[in-house]
Amino acid sequence: MFNDIGALELVTLVVLAVLVFGPDKLPKVIQDISGFIRKVRAFSDSAKRDIREELGPEFKDFEFEDLNPKTYLRKQLDNDDLGLKEIRNGFDLRKEMADVTDAVNGHDSESVASPSSAGSSGAGPNMSKGGGPDLQKRPQNLDPGERPPFDSDAT
Structure with missing residues (x-):
């Protein structure tokens, strides 16, 4: 007490x-x-x-202690019926923040570059010279199975 x-x-x-x-x-x-x-x-x-x-x-x-949200969440995260540990361990916050920082600062990053622009010099069909997306150009149609380019400003 x-x-x-x-x-x-x-x-x-x-x-x-x-x-x-x-x-x-x-x-x-x-x-x-x-x-x-x-x-x-x-x-x-x-x-x-x-x-x-x-x-x-x-x-x-x-248990009445389970009514505390922190205790409840800790207990549920320890119980891995939903596969939450796999999701939690697969997510690297520092890497994600570094990728976003690089994208905002205009640095080229392998995870930020889209698959269609990976072979070019960092400026894809919808990318401006600074490395960010060019919002005035219309997006091109994607091939089936092709992923759209990653836009860190939109997330």
């Missing part, structure tokens, strides 16, 4: 409690607070137990 409180913060809280409540009332305040925390925990446990009973036996392994 108090995992992120350091020693200095704890000492500061104790000094403040002694100053605010006084040394004679402090034990009673601590006892009242601990009783309140016990009641809140008991209420929370009974609410969880009631929810589990209402959900039925098909949700017997339901």
Whole structure:
């Protein structure tokens, strides 16, 4: 519960409690607070137990921590029924960002060049002299099975 409180913060809280409540009332305040925390925990446990009973036996392994989106996603990514690990491992964000940066800066990149313009000097039929697409030219018809040129500005 108090995992992120350091020693200095704890000492500061104790000094403040002694100053605010006084040394004679402090034990009673601590006892009242601990009783309140016990009641809140008991209420929370009974609410969880009631929810589990209402959900039925098909949700017997339901954990309330799964309601946290980060925990749910981590659990689903570990369960590789959908092949998400393969997709996640096949995607290299740094390479993609380098390709986009090269395309924006006008550098020639092998992944940015289209198959139809791979043999030319970097300026394909619809490419301007700067390496980006020429938006005023009409695109040519593609042969069956030919992929359209990659446009980093359009994605």
